[in-house]
Each structure stands twice: as structure tokens, then as C-alpha cells.
Amino acid sequence: MPLSEFPRPMxxxxxxxFTLQEQDLQVLLVRRKHPPFEGMWAIPGGFVGIDEPLETAALRELEEETGVRDVRLEQxxxxxxxxxxxxxxxxxxxxxxxxxxxxxTVRAGDDAADARWWPVRSLPPLAFDHDRILACALQKLRHNLRCMMALPELLPETFTLRELQAVYEAILGEKLNPHTFRRRVLSADLVEKTGEIRKEAGRKRKLYRFRHKL
Amino acid sequence: MPLSEFPRPMxxxxxxxFTLQEQDLQVLLVRRKHPPFEGMWAIPGGFVGIDEPLETAALRELEEETGVRDVRLEQxxxxxxxxxxxxxxxxxxxxxxxxxxxxxTVRAGDDAADARWWPVRSLPPLAFDHDRILACALQKLRHNLRCMMALPELLPETFTLRELQAVYEAILGEKLNPHTFRRRVLSADLVEKTGEIRKEAGRKRKLYRFRHKL
Structure with missing residues (x-):
């Protein structure tokens, strides 16, 4: 059988x-306008054009369905x-x-009847196997964090170690010991002092920045 | 245009x-029997059946082309x-x-004219974009190591910290400071003592095992 006659998948x-809102981890979902799973919530996405690079397709679908653009994708x-x-x-x-x-800020477009942020800890039922994909994404995000990889998108340019810890806690979904956290972050060379100080609730706190932007 | 008429990719x-031979990191390649890239070396692989799960296809192709089976795959x-x-x-x-x-031990089969292990530091020219895929695999392996993930396949059931360090050095391609290595491995809770001792070159060395098998 010539190669061209083998059945091909779509x-x-x-x-x-993901984003953080009020120290709550949230995920962007769209409501499907068409079958299958019409009316159900789903991760934004769609078909890859036959000559379109995968990442280009991902950015295009995200923008068409939610209006979100200029993001860094990790496969x-x-x-x-x-x-x-x-x-x-x-x-x-x-x-x-x-x-x-x-x-x-998001706006629904294209195949999406609606688009909004949902807290990860209380999600609606999802179309396809999207609950499995979302669980995998959450695991990856937590893995990145445990491996002390910088997440510069979720923090301002400079931040205190307490702010950094709050981001970790929101994503891991657990409280961390401040002393252990401080020791691990500093020994991993993840951040460096900016030399500046911020006064917070009457105390002086050192400001840090990520050592390597990803 | 109905969905069935959109052009589909293969x-x-x-x-x-990868394996370790004499503390040298090696990768298994096959020589291609058919065009395109006939006669060139490539990563083992092939087409996914229309009803075949991805991982099943990967294990099938690996066995057909190289005889290797019973391995744990990570995407x-x-x-x-x-x-x-x-x-x-x-x-x-x-x-x-x-x-x-x-x-x-490997044996070439199916679409492979030959199959053999190549040291990662001296590879032949590769078919398709397989040099890029291999570079990505090496980066992932080193990432896993730096994140202190257990690699139980590459070590015996119990081992000394010097043996563990040798595996790290072979994969990272650099010498590590034994004191720093020891401190990081132990503080990461990656391994635990078995309570046994091995005599090596007149010295007693504690034996360890991985705490969590992956």
C-alpha cells in the first residue's frame, strides 16, 4: 500500500x-460553540493547518478563541x-x-461561546480528555517549581522572598516552612539581591530578582 | 469544508x-533500509497505526527495528x-x-539495515531532524538528573555514592565535586542507606538504594 493511502489521524x-488572581491559581477555559461536547468547557485549541508549525497553530488558536496573545509556550x-x-x-x-x-482580560471568539478564568480547585466538567491534560499541566507546573525553575511571568520584576513563597504556595496548594523555603531558594541560585529594600508592615525586606530570565 | 476533507498530516x-557502557553515554541508532535518507543513521521509529495508542506504537517500532523490549518510556x-x-x-x-x-544486545529488523550503539560524543550524520530530537533528549536526561530524579535503570539495586556520581558524570559530561554531590544527593532524599557496607580498594563504603522507584 503506498504511503499516501494509509489512513491518517487528525x-x-x-x-x-494559568494565572494567579488573589493568590489563587486559575486556568483559562472556553465554552464550546459546536459539537462534539457543545456547551461544555474546554481548554482553548483547534486543528493544525497542514503547513502550519505546531507552536504557530497553538498561538493562533489561543488568540482566536480567547484574545490572549504574546505568551511564551512550553510544550x-x-x-x-x-x-x-x-x-x-x-x-x-x-x-x-x-x-x-x-x-x-479575555474575550471569547471563533469557536468559543464564552471564555473565562476558573479556579483550579473548582472546575466545571471538561470536554474530551481535557481533565487529564489539565492534570498533566498542573503536575508539570509543580514539577517546574520543585526543580526551582524561574517563573518570571507570575511575579513583578523585583519581589520579596515572602512574595515568591506566596506564588509557590498558591501553585503547590500547600503551606511551606519559610526557613526551608528561603534556604532552598538561595542555595539553588534562583534569585539574586537587587540591593534595594522595601518597607512592609514596619519591617525592612530585601528585594530580589530572578537570576536567569527563561 | 467538512472535517473529513481537511488535509491531514502523517x-x-x-x-x-540511552545506556551506559564503560561509563560512556551511548544511544541506539538504526541504519535506514529505504528512502528517504536511505543508508543514513536514524533514531528507531515509524508510523502510528490509525487505532494504535502512541506508546504502543513506540514500543512496537523499537522492538521491530532493534529487538529491544520491556523498557519504560517517557514522552x-x-x-x-x-x-x-x-x-x-x-x-x-x-x-x-x-x-x-x-x-x-540488539539486532536489526524490519526497516532497519543495521542497529548499533553510538557514543553520544561521536555520532554519525542523522536522518530527518533527528540531531535536534537527540539534542532535546540529552537535555531532558540532564534536566532529570539536575532535578535529582532517580534513574534506577542505569544502576544496580544497591550502589555506592561513588557509583552514583560516576553515572551523573557520564551523563552530564563533566566532573563533579564529591562533597557537593554527596550533600545535594543526601539532602534531596533521593537515596537511602541499605545498612550494608562494601569493601572497595581497602576502604569501607556504605551502600545505598533509590528511595522511590519511578
Whole structure:
């Protein structure tokens, strides 16, 4: 059988995008306008053009459906279980992104009937296998954090160690010991002092910045 | 245009599999029997069946082409640049695996004219974008190591800290300070003492095992 006659799967991209609002980890979801799973909430995404690079497709779909643009994507994983899409074999390449707290305005467009941020700890039922993709994204985000990788999108240019700890706690969903946290962050060379001081509740706190922007 | 008429890409899987031989990091490559890139060396892999899960396809292709089986796969990344395959748009899902040092016998089969281990520091020219995939695999392996993730495949059940350090040095391609290494490994709770001692060159060395098997 010539190569051109083998049946081919469909390929899509999805973008799991998180932000922090009031120290609460949130994810951007869209409500589907069309079948399958019409009316259900889903991770923004769609089909890859036949000549379109994967990351270009991911950025295009994100902007078309939610209005969000200018984000840095990290490839998360590819999900291809037969049966995950009732329309036929569909393999999806999922991406992870973080949005700075001040840039979270969204507007639904294209195939999305609605678009909004949902707190990760209370999500609606999701279309397709999107609950599995979201769980994987959360695991990856927590892994990045535990490996002490910088998350510059979620913090201002300079910050106190207490602010950094609050971001960690929001994402990990647990309280951390300040002494252990301070020791681990400093020994990992993740941040450096700016030399500046901020007064907070009558105390002087040193300001830090990430040593390496990703 | 109905969904069924949109042009669809081809989807393949590839498996980058490493081992250690004489403290040298090696990767398994196959020589291609057919065009494109006939006669060139490549990462083992091939087309995904229309009803076949991605990981099943990866394990099948690895065994068909090299005889290697019973390995644990970790999904590495998906590569889909238009133009990476002269036959048409092809998106490949790449996997990473490690093979224990004692299990490295291979035999070429299926689409492979030859199969052998190559030292990572002196590779032949590779087909497709496989040099890029391999570079990504190496980066991931080193990342896993730096994040102090256990690599139980590459070590015996129990080992000395010097043996563990030798594995790290082979993969990172650099010498490590034994004191710093010891402190980091122990503080990361990666390993635990077995209570046994091994005599080596007249000195007693404590034996360790990984705390959590992955």
C-alpha cells in the first residue's frame, strides 16, 4: 500500500494557560460553540493547518478563541488515545503557558461561546480528555517549581522572598516552612539581591530578582 | 469544508534510548533500509497505526527495528516543523528510554539495515531532524538528573555514592565535586542507606538504594 493511502489521524493543539488572581491559581477555559461536547468547557485549541508549525497553530488558536496573545509556550505533552475524540482519531499536542496577573482580560471568539478564568480547585466538567491534560499541566507546573525553575511571568520584576513563597504556595496548594523555603531558594541560585529594600508592615525586606530570565 | 476533507498530516513515533557502557553515554541508532535518507543513521521509529495508542506504537517500532523490549518510556516532545520529512507533513512524537547496562544486545529488523550503539560524543550524520530530537533528549536526561530524579535503570539495586556520581558524570559530561554531590544527593532524599557496607580498594563504603522507584 503506498504511503499516501494509509489512513491518517487528525492533529490538534491545545493551550493550558494559568494565572494567579488573589493568590489563587486559575486556568483559562472556553465554552464550546459546536459539537462534539457543545456547551461544555474546554481548554482553548483547534486543528493544525497542514503547513502550519505546531507552536504557530497553538498561538493562533489561543488568540482566536480567547484574545490572549504574546505568551511564551512550553510544550507539555501529546495525547493520542484512540477514542479521545468522537469525530475520529485525533492526536493533540498540548502546550503550557503562564499569564502575568495584570494581563488577564479575555474575550471569547471563533469557536468559543464564552471564555473565562476558573479556579483550579473548582472546575466545571471538561470536554474530551481535557481533565487529564489539565492534570498533566498542573503536575508539570509543580514539577517546574520543585526543580526551582524561574517563573518570571507570575511575579513583578523585583519581589520579596515572602512574595515568591506566596506564588509557590498558591501553585503547590500547600503551606511551606519559610526557613526551608528561603534556604532552598538561595542555595539553588534562583534569585539574586537587587540591593534595594522595601518597607512592609514596619519591617525592612530585601528585594530580589530572578537570576536567569527563561 | 467538512472535517473529513481537511488535509491531514502523517504521525510517527521515535524512541531515543540511552545506556551506559564503560561509563560512556551511548544511544541506539538504526541504519535506514529505504528512502528517504536511505543508508543514513536514524533514531528507531515509524508510523502510528490509525487505532494504535502512541506508546504502543513506540514500543512496537523499537522492538521491530532493534529487538529491544520491556523498557519504560517517557514522552519527550513532539516535533512537527513543516518540511522535516520530504514525503510530506509528518509530526513525530518522540520518547525517551534508558536501558540497563546488562541488556544492550540488539539486532536489526524490519526497516532497519543495521542497529548499533553510538557514543553520544561521536555520532554519525542523522536522518530527518533527528540531531535536534537527540539534542532535546540529552537535555531532558540532564534536566532529570539536575532535578535529582532517580534513574534506577542505569544502576544496580544497591550502589555506592561513588557509583552514583560516576553515572551523573557520564551523563552530564563533566566532573563533579564529591562533597557537593554527596550533600545535594543526601539532602534531596533521593537515596537511602541499605545498612550494608562494601569493601572497595581497602576502604569501607556504605551502600545505598533509590528511595522511590519511578
Amino acid at each position: 492533529v490538534t493543539v491545545d493551550v493550558v494557560i 507539555l505533552a501529546t495525547f493520542g488515545d484512540p477514542g479521545r475524540d468522537p469525530r475520529g482519531r485525533t492526536i493533540t499536542v498540548a502546550y503550557l503557558a503562564l499569564l502575568p496577573p495584570g494581563r488577564t | 504521525v510517527t513515533v521515535d524512541v531515543v534510548i 519527550l516532545a513532539t516535533f512537527g516543523d513543516p518540511g522535516r520529512d520530504p514525503r510530506g507533513r509528518t509530526i513525530t512524537v518522540a520518547y525517551l528510554a534508558l536501558l540497563p547496562p546488562g541488556r544492550t
